[in-house]
Amino acid sequence: MAQSSPGAFAMRATAHDLELVALAAAGGREAFGELVRRHGSAVRGLLRRMGADGASADDVAQDAFLAAFEQIADFRGEGTFAGWVKRIAARLYVKRWRREARRDLAAEALERERPADIRQSGAADRIDLDDALRALSGAERLCVTLCYGGGLSHAEAASALNTPLGTVKSHVKRGLDKLKARLAPVRSVGDAESDHG
């Protein structure tokens, strides 16, 4: 196990993720701790965006990091470490989501959707991604977040959700349309500001 010392701490703080992964694969608990410190918030944030409440998101994120530590020898550096853990977390969350409520995506899609509520342009109406995601139905939000935040392909998302590929594609399409409508004012304001320099 890695020893704690000021030098080791500085090394870990500046080390590249891949170096930390190699140390963690050799049993380096503290190197893995640095990886958790770096990417924990991103994984927790993704799970919250998928629809998990704070406590559930933290539970799943912890499980995801523990699973990542168990499987760390399998991480070959194709893509980022954060992306790899996010994929693990997204799959774990979907499993939990399906198990807890015995949900399926078709039933979820029947939930009353929130109105798109497209806002007018203007600095006061700026909304961020989290606000925009709240306008999506549960199914749309899950599919969009799995495919964009979680980095799963449509086919992988369909497999994880045990749902036909076409259903996932249509949820993603509708979700993207709603997001585009809600996020467009933000971009247009940002673009206008940058145009005016």
Next chain:
Amino acid sequence: MADRTFEMELDRMFGEAPAMADADVFTSRVLGRLDRGWNLRQLLIGGLGLAGGVIGGAQIVGSDVIGRLTALGAHSDRLVSARLDQLHVAGILPDGVLEALPVNGEALVMSAALAVLAVGFAVVRAVRDI
């Protein structure tokens, strides 16, 4: 806005990690669970090893394996001595060549056991390297 541009923008927005004030607490919790799992595993492995050692030791003592090994060594010693005598009689081996060496049955059995251990280590090392 083109679809592809929007998707890239969305990827970027998803990639922006939110700052969480309790990030250190979260890290401590993950490491705590990691330690608990590791300690439990160590306890389990240690417990199973101890139980296996006790059972194995009892079996060895109960089956008189020491006496059998001693008898096997004596038998091997007799066989080796007989073969050496034959070689001396046949004039193949000059007198006094092997008398200084510990060539007896017990030494052969121990050498064979050490050779098996060495081969075991070599195989394990080769498998790890591969």
